[in-house]
Amino acid sequence: MGLEMQPQNRYKKGARLERELMKHLEQFNPIYKTRSAGSHSFFDVIAVFDDRVDFYQVKSQKTKMEPFLKSKMSKKRIFWNEFVCWKEKGKWHLKRLE
Numbered sequence: 001m002g003l004e005m006q007p008q009n010r011y012k013k014g015a016r017l018e019r020e021l022m023k024h025l026e027q028f029n030p031i032y033k034t035r036s037a038g039s040h041s042f043f044d045v046i047a048v049f050d051d052r053v054d055f056y057q058v059k060s061q062k063t064k065m066e067p068f069l070k071s072k073m074s075k076k077r078i079f080w081n082e083f084v085c086w087k088e089k090g091k092w093h094l095k096r097l098e
Helices: 007-028 062-070
Strands: 032-035 045-048 053-059 080-088 091-096
Touching (some): 007 091
Parallel strands (some): 053 080
Antiparallel strands (some): 032 045, 045 053
């Protein structure tokens, strides 16, 4: 049985991953991007592009994304995409909610 992370450490890890995702998104030239920074909103990072808006929920592990895959915000998304994302072995994985 592993040791449970303290709340402050979980926050720091999540914030670090959100900042890393923001840096990763730069290669796609968003018009605007922001992180919710501890607001406890449904999405951690939002990126605005010419043709769409993407919403990201950042997870520290792939196994923690299952609840978000089941709780979709909208069935019909015309101008935006919703993602659950995680970083594994130095590579970002983005899973679009469908």
